[in-house]
Amino acid sequence: MLERRLGEMFVELADTLVAGFDVIELLHSLCERCVELLEVDAAGVLLADTRGALTLAAASTEQVRLLELFQLQDEEGPCLDCFHSGVQVASSDLGVEPQRWPRFSAAARDCGFTAVTALPLRLRDERLGAMNLFRSDAGALDEEMVRVAQALADVAAIGIVHERAFGRSELVVEQLQGALNSRTVIEQAKGVLAERGRIDVSDAFAVMRSYARDNNRLLSEVARAVVLQAPEVADMLSTKTRSDS
Amino acid sequence: MRAADVQAAIENLARADGASPPLINHVCLTCVQSVGAVGVCTSVRGPTGLYEPLCAVGPAGEALAELQVTVGEGPGWETVDGDRPVLIRDLDAVSAQRRWPLFAAAAAGLGTATVFAFPLLVGVVAVGALEIYWARRPLSNTAFADGLLFADAALLTLMTGITPDGDGADPADDGFRAGGPGDPFLDRWPQVHQAAGMVSVQLQVEPAEAYARLRAHAYANDQSLREVARRVVERTLTFSPDRDSE
Numbered sequence: 001m002l003e004r005r006l007g008e009m010f011v012e013l014a015d016t017l018v019a020g021f022d023v024i025e026l027l028h029s030l031c032e033r034c035v036e037l038l039e040v041d042a043a044g045v046l047l048a049d050t051r052g053a054l055t056l057a058a059a060s061t062e063q064v065r066l067l068e069l070f071q072l073q074d075e076e077g078p079c080l081d082c083f084h085s086g087v088q089v090a091s092s093d094l095g096v097e098p099q100r101w102p103r104f105s106a107a108a109r110d111c112g113f114t115a116v117t118a119l120p121l122r123l124r125d126e127r128l129g130a131m132n133l134f135r136s137d138a139g140a141l142d143e144e145m146v147r148v149a150q151a152l153a154d155v156a157a158i159g160i161v162h163e164r165a166f167g168r169s170e171l172v173v174e175q176l177q178g179a180l181n182s183r184t185v186i187e188q189a190k191g192v193l194a195e196r197g198r199i200d201v202s203d204a205f206a207v208m209r210s211y212a213r214d215n216n217r218l219l220s221e222v223a224r225a226v227v228l229q230a231p232e233v234a235d236m237l238s239t240k241t242r243s244d245s
Numbered sequence: 246m247r248a249a250d251v252q253a254a255i256e257n258l259a260r261a262d263g264a265s266p267p268l269i270n271h272v273c274l275t276c277v278q279s280v281g282a283v284g285v286c287t288s289v290r291g292p293t294g295l296y297e298p299l300c301a302v303g304p305a306g307e308a309l310a311e312l313q314v315t316v317g318e319g320p321g322w323e324t325v326d327g328d329r330p331v332l333i334r335d336l337d338a339v340s341a342q343r344r345w346p347l348f349a350a351a352a353a354g355l356g357t358a359t360v361f362a363f364p365l366l367v368g369v370v371a372v373g374a375l376e377i378y379w380a381r382r383p384l385s386n387t388a389f390a391d392g393l394l395f396a397d398a399a400l401l402t403l404m405t406g407i408t409p410d411g412d413g414a415d416p417a418d419d420g421f422r423a424g425g426p427g428d429p430f431l432d433r434w435p436q437v438h439q440a441a442g443m444v445s446v447q448l449q450v451e452p453a454e455a456y457a458r459l460r461a462h463a464y465a466n467d468q469s470l471r472e473v474a475r476r477v478v479e480r481t482l483t484f485s486p487d488r489d490s491e
Contacts, residue, residue, distance in 0.1 A: 169368030172404055176372055181292045187435045188452040191442020191478070201439050201478055227442065227452055 006148065009033045013155040023047075023163055027058035030131070030156045035060050038145045040133040042113065044068040045121070046079050047129035047160070054083060054129065063111040064134060070107050077104040082118035082130040088146070090117040093138040114138045119150050123157045182220035189223035197237040211236045247387075251394045254279060269300045269402050270431070276377065276395040277303040280388060283357060283380045286310040287399050288321050289365075289373035293438075293456055295325045299373070299403075301430045305355045308469075309378060310430070312355070314437075315460050315470050316347035320362035321374040328371045331362040332389070334382060347464075358382050361389065363396035365403065375399045433471055440474035447484045458484060 012029060031043040044064040047057035054072060059065035071077030078101065082089040092115050094105040108116065113134040121128040131153050133141065141149075186208075193204035212222045226233050255275045259267035269287055277285040284306035291297025294317070301310035313319035320331045323344075333341050336358055341349040352360070357378040364371035375396040377388075437459070444455035459477070462484075463470040476482035 169370070173367050173370050173372055176367075176403060177290060180289055180297065183435075184292050184297065184438050187438030188442035188445070191439040191444075192446055192452070193442075194439070194478075195443040195446035227445075 005037050009037065009152065010155060013152065013159065023160055024057060026156055026159050030152060031058050031060040031064075034131070034133060034149055034152065038133065038149055039135070039142065040117075040145075040149075041136045042134040044079070044132045044134075045129060046072070046083065046132075047121070048083065048127065054080065057129065064132070067104075067108055067111055067113075067134075068132065071104055074103050076101045077132075078116050078118035079130045079132045082120050083127060086120050086122060086127050088117065088119050088150070090140065091115065092140040095138065108134070112136055115141070117141045117146060117149070119146070119153050121153050121157045121160070123154075123161045126161065128157055128160050182223070185227055186220060186223040189226035192226050192229070193233065193236065196233060207236055247390065248394050248397075251275070251279075251391070251398060255398055266405050267398075267402055268406070269399060270302065272395060272399045272402050273300045273302045273306075273375075276375075276391075277306070280377060280385075280391050280395075281379070282377045284309045284376075284378040285395075286313075286321060286376045286378075287365075287373060288313075288325070288376075289403070290325060290371075293441075293453060294322075296322045296374070298430070298434060303378070305357055305378060307430050308355050309352060309357065309376070311470050312351050313348060315463050316345075316351070317460065318345045319348040319352070320345075320360050321376050324362040324364045324374045324376075325371045328364050328366065328369065330364065330389075330392075331360075333360050336360060352378070356380055361392045363392050365396055365400040367400065367404075372400070373403065433475075436478055437470060437474040440477035443477055444484045448486055455484075 012033070013026065027045045027047070031045060034040055034043040042059075042061045042064040044059040044067065045057045046054045046068060048054050056065065056068045056072065059068055068079065071079050078089045078091065081100075091100065091105075094108050094114055094116065099105040108114075113136060115135040115138055117133045119131045119133070121130055131149070133149060135141065186205075189208060190201045190204045193199070193207060194201045197204065197207070199207070208222050208226065209219060211217075212219045215222075226236070255267045255271050256265075258275050259265060259271040262271065264271065273285045273287055276282065282303055284301065284303040286301045286306055286309055287299045288296045288310065289299055296313055296317075296319075298310040298314060301307045309319075310321075313321050320333065324331045333344075335341060336349050336353045357380060359379040359382055360376060362374050362376040365373040365375060375392070377392055377395075379388075438452075438456075440459055441452045441456040444458060445452045448455060448458065450458075459473055460470060462468075463473045466473075473482065477484075
């Protein structure tokens with residue numbers, strides 16, 4: 001039974017790598033499946049943003065959501081230690097003194113949790129975040145279960161890294177294309193203005209540039225307006241005539 | 246090891262030219278020398294289509310880039326369109342002539358026999374192309390591998406050239422830095438777009454259509470597109486809706 005559900009789970013996680021992929025969706029599904037398949041009562045995931053700051057990404061219950069936020073606010077807890085060290089962190093009984101995370105332990109017990117296991121989300125050397133698994137009863141999570149949970153977390157990590165790399169490349173393409181398009185449009189606009197005002201191409205550039213400066217607008221934006229033959233082109237040319245006379 | 250050699254050769258040339266990091270013409274010049282080519286062209290997708298030339302070097306380079314723009318077909322177009330390399334061993338072969346009815350024969354006429362075109366891939370998207378042309382067929386076994394390395398170097402150079410805050414207010418910073426000042430091709434090419442702007446007013450059409458008219462004029466009169474553009478900008482050639490008048 002567990003094996004079959006696990007198989008389905010991996011397929012589900014792998015499916016998120018195709019079109020329409022969403023990281024938050026993936027992590028919610030990771031939390032829900034951990035609760036369903038493993039002997040845990042709740043799960044939550046913290047994810048590092050591009051600058052390395054942790055934020056709450058997913059939680060199986062509202063209680064866990066608050067607990068995770070509490071960790072972030074209070075800057076102590078198993079998820080944080082796990083993220084910073086990159087290795088698994090666990091406490092089999094949050095009621096035993098002395099506690100490694102006194103404030104977190106009290107908050108967790110208030111929510112009805114006694115044991116916690118934190119697993120890193122990582123791909124090779126890149127630390128992405130961490131997943132917390134909570135249990136109501138004291139006692140260490142079965143080793144087999146920990147291995148399964150880590151495997152699920154590893155698959156999720158691949159999905160996250162993949163999505164981030166793709167997002168970056170789209171941004172680069174956008175910037176490169178944007179810059180090159182502006183360059184061409186500026187040249188076309190020089191020609192349009194030169195022809196309409198019966199002036200030299202180099203003078204047309206000077207007209208556009210001073211119009212952009214005087215009106216506090218980007219040159220590329222003004223050039224686009226010129227190419228689209230916007231009404232303001234007449235203003236540009238009349239300013240030019242006035243300053244010449 | 247080989248990749249490091251390629252990068253080092255490009256950087257040496259750039260340093261000798263007083264540029265750091267290297268610009269696209271340094272990549273193309275290093276490429277044309279190290280693979281024994283007669284032409285190397287780089288292009289990018291632009292607002293006017295898939296093939297906006299950025300740099301062309303070697304004895305046949307400029308003419309080949311210009312030819313591809315004029316006829317609207319060729320290995321550069323195809324590699325960007327398909328996101329994959331295009332390798333033609335014999336431009337004189339019937340298969341090549343069939344593939345590019347206008348380009349292949351004219352390219353062979355420019356003294357080229359073989360062309361390898363590589364897409365500049367960012368993720369799964371080709372943002373541009375690097376083409377290498379040879380005069381003779383027998384190539385070294387490493388030509389393909391070298392081409393890939395130079396395509397990587399070209400892409401890296403283009404990506405480093407992006408200055409996202411540049412808007413063109415400063416002519417030296419239009420949001421993108423590709424080649425060094427004094428590059429013969431880069432210096433003259435913008436005139437083609439200026440001419441398109443002028444012709445768009447003359448014909449009362451969009452710049453894209455004006456650009457097509459310029460290309461058609463160049464092709465029909467067997468003239469260079471840059472030459473046609475120069476005459477438009479100097480006002481010795483004007484277009485009218487009915488006919489082009491000298």
